[in-house]
Amino acid sequence: MSGDMLDRYDLDNIAIGTLGSHSALNILKGAKEEGFRTVCICKEKDAIMYRKFGVADEMVLVQDFSELISEPVQERLRRLNAILIPHGSFTAFLSTEQLIHDLHVPVFGNRELLRWEADRKAQEEWLRKAGLRLPATFKTPEEIDRLTIAKLPGAKGGRGYFLAESPEVFHNKFSDMVRRGLLKEEDGDRIHLQEYVIGANIYPSYFSSIMKNDVELLAADRRYESSVDAIGRIPASEQLEFQVNPTYTVVGNFPVVIRESLLPELMRMGDSVHEMAKRLAPPGIIGPFCLETVITDDLRIYTFEISARIVAGTNVGIGTSPYAYLKYGENMYMGRRIALEIKEALRQGRLREALA
Numbered sequence: 001m002s003g004d005m006l007d008r009y010d011l012d013n014i015a016i017g018t019l020g021s022h023s024a025l026n027i028l029k030g031a032k033e034e035g036f037r038t039v040c041i042c043k044e045k046d047a048i049m050y051r052k053f054g055v056a057d058e059m060v061l062v063q064d065f066s067e068l069i070s071e072p073v074q075e076r077l078r079r080l081n082a083i084l085i086p087h088g089s090f091t092a093f094l095s096t097e098q099l100i101h102d103l104h105v106p107v108f109g110n111r112e113l114l115r116w117e118a119d120r121k122a123q124e125e126w127l128r129k130a131g132l133r134l135p136a137t138f139k140t141p142e143e144i145d146r147l148t149i150a151k152l153p154g155a156k157g158g159r160g161y162f163l164a165e166s167p168e169v170f171h172n173k174f175s176d177m178v179r180r181g182l183l184k185e186e187d188g189d190r191i192h193l194q195e196y197v198i199g200a201n202i203y204p205s206y207f208s209s210i211m212k213n214d215v216e217l218l219a220a221d222r223r224y225e226s227s228v229d230a231i232g233r234i235p236a237s238e239q240l241e242f243q244v245n246p247t248y249t250v251v252g253n254f255p256v257v258i259r260e261s262l263l264p265e266l267m268r269m270g271d272s273v274h275e276m277a278k279r280l281a282p283p284g285i286i287g288p289f290c291l292e293t294v295i296t297d298d299l300r301i302y303t304f305e306i307s308a309r310i311v312a313g314t315n316v317g318i319g320t321s322p323y324a325y326l327k328y329g330e331n332m333y334m335g336r337r338i339a340l341e342i343k344e345a346l347r348q349g350r351l352r353e354a355l356a
Contacts, residue, residue: 005106019090023311026314026318027310029335029336030333041068042059060076069098086114090309106355108355109354110277110356113284116280120151127303135302137193138194141164142167147195147198148170150174159248160183197296198296200294200295202258202295203223204220204266204290206290207338210283210345211344211345211350215270216327217266217323219324220256223250223313225249226249255317257322292304
């Protein structure tokens with residue numbers, strides 16, 4: 001679909017665009033470093049950031065990100081010869097059906113995989129078929145018999161997530177989250193229940209290259225989450241007294257260098273996930289993806305989620321990350337790697353292959 005839209009484009013004057021949120025600085029800076037013009041679709045209150053950092057050549061101001069699928073915005077993007085780079089805000093503010101059927105602007109990547117990312121049951125099927133180790137899942141709160149994390153579908157940044165070890169605790173905490181405005185009553189039917197595996201949370205980010213026919217490990221990070229990462233500053237006696245119910249809203253990310261002996265397995269995992277994606281939604285993953293993992297004290301790697309696009313954790317690598325440096329040398333990071341792929345696709349006359 002995206003490839004057909006290129007018929008109207010001036011391929012000598014391509015621009016790279018994205019929504020002004022999530023990893024836009026990463027994407028737009030990388031595009032500029034590879035010589036592309038850049039377009040930022042953003043809200044007026046956020047425009048100051050992209051102007052001050054100087055990463056956006058064109059600003060398309062909107063009241064709400066849902067305006068991306070309006071015809072005036074799309075026509076402006078097409079006139080600018082813009083290729084859009086999706087990130088978490090695309091799936092948070094627009095439905096999968098809107099992104100697949102109503103967005104008539106070329107998009108880097110495979111839109112069909114957004115269906116698999118948005119559906120946690122489909123994600124689980126994808127990862128299991130790829131041979132990865134997954135935590136147990138529960139169909140209803142009444143099945144909970146061990147420490148479990150309750151999550152909403154989609155890219156919500158951890159907002160409203162909570163732990164429960166029994167049906168009673170689940171219902172009490174869910175009611176508390178609704179009272180605090182972190183969840184709605186109707187979210188109860190959409191919550192995904194997954195065993196909470198104790199270990200270190202590590203988020204390896206990969207790049208699946210159509211041009212090189214390879215999957216590259218480019219970065220790794222861990223998340224800084226409020227309020228769960230702050231709870232350790234409260235004495236245990238006071239936690240019990242006040243019955244603290246923390247949530248997992250992501251407020252930032254830390255870069256991580258992974259123990260080297262774990263890298264071969266993580267690389268094989270990335271390859272396996274991509275090979276399975278080619279069967280489930282041809283031609284498979286195009287560009288960035290991230291496996292959200294937890295590594296136990298016996299070095300077992302459990303994968304509890306996949307993001308089939310750039311993740312905000314790659315922002316820690318802007319300038320360079322250890323794995324991008326090992327592969328490409330200085331000043332390579334996910335946003336620039338995306339632009340490099342598009343640049344090479346243009347050079348080889350294969351851009352349509354990158355816009356499935």
